[in-house]
Amino acid sequence: MAESLGQFEQIVLTAVLALDANAYGVTIHAKVEELSRPRKVTRGAVYATLDRMEDKGLIASWLSEPTKERGGRSRRHYRLEKPGQQALRESARTAQRLFDVIAQNLGLKGRA
Template sequence: MAKADSIGQLEQLVLTAILRLGDDAYGVSIHSTVEELTKPRAVSLGAIYVTLDRLESKGMLTSRLTDPTPERGGRAKRCYRLEALGERALKESAVTAKRMWDMIGSALGGRKWVKEY
């Protein structure tokens, strides 16, 4: 393994989406939440599933299959749940991200250096 429990960018984004989505975190909803974060950059659905698999095998999250919903095409979903290990890794990487944001802000003079967002 690379190191303790470091995670990559997409992994962070995926964990964040799961945290936010709570009980309704499954492939497609996670995908759209992630794209909300990376906008305007797109992310393919496949990338999400691959990342989900890897995070699960690292023990950062667990999954279960739900019953199909009575919607057109609504088939069974695999819902994910954030585990303690995953939450810890997410928080740690978020702190680094925040420090970076602050450093950039102060280096650029504290003024608003970005209008979007």
């Protein structure tokens, strides 16, 4: 059975998925802010969630070459692992079911 995800974990995993090869701290934070609008998100919360999901084996990370714009420091890149993909699919199915029920009862337009 896939790991069950909290809402913030779903958002962070979706950001990693969407950014693909360009997923690292700054871009993930920007994408998470975009996905969770209008809520503001601190970068620290994103780091903590990434660490937790890495420990659960949902994502993997590695360091890039150091760059000048970062003061000669490396970026930590992330990618989704198989358990992460599975957990995200499971969450999407649950969200779809919720959306269908809400749309039916409150008359929302469009599909999730």
